[in-house]
């Protein structure tokens with residue numbers, strides 16, 4: 610039996626976006642009747658909608674763009690852990706978890722409680738999370754919230770410290786129905802050459 614768990618948030622009209630950011634829209638801009646053969650869709654969205662990855666260019670003008678990222682980090686063994694009921698996560702909380710040999714870590718914070726609304730308060734990563742995770746060999750961090758920083762942060766300390774420690778960022782995954790443990794993750798970004806991030810279809814498969 611091949612099981613695959615979809616941990617992506619559906620992209621649909623009305624999906625929550627960052628306050629002030631571009632609303633998501635899909636429309637058939639050229640109908641089958643008009644074209645004579647096919648329906649042709651048009652997509653308008655902020656890249657930071659739903660389940661997506663950030664490229665360093667998102668928070669650093671000199672940073673790498675999507676096509677320059679390490680593709681192999683978005684496929685492979687990932688561990689899903691839960692750290693909930695805390696307003697932030699740093700080395701202290703992370704120390705409780707066995708992370709040896711783990712490259713990709715997905716954290717269920719359970720702090721985005723209503724998926725139909727943009728959250729007002731989320732569990733974020735503190736400055737010492739990046740260095741601690743890097744020391745453990747983590748290269749990709751995934752969270753079930755729209756940001757690794759506080760929603761009102763302008764300095765984006767977690768984004769910067771994760772990047773400085775060579776850790777790639779995956780945001781907005783949906784881990785609500787996923788049992789904790791190890792999986793094969795696939796969350797490939799689109800080949801957007803100039804982009805600051807990319808929507809991803811993120812899935813977890815049980816290990817064989």
Ligand SMILES: Nc1ccccc1C(=O)C[C@H](N)C(=O)O
Nearest residue numbers: 627630655657663755756757780
């Ligand atoms: N889209 C935005 C609009 C305004 C201010 C921030 C954002 C963000 O996307 C930041 C967030 N940390 C993110 O990486 O998704």
Ligand SMILES: [Zn+2]
Nearest residue numbers: 657662663780
């Ligand atoms: Zn983002």
Ligand SMILES: [Zn+2]
Nearest residue numbers: 663756757780
């Ligand atoms: Zn981000």
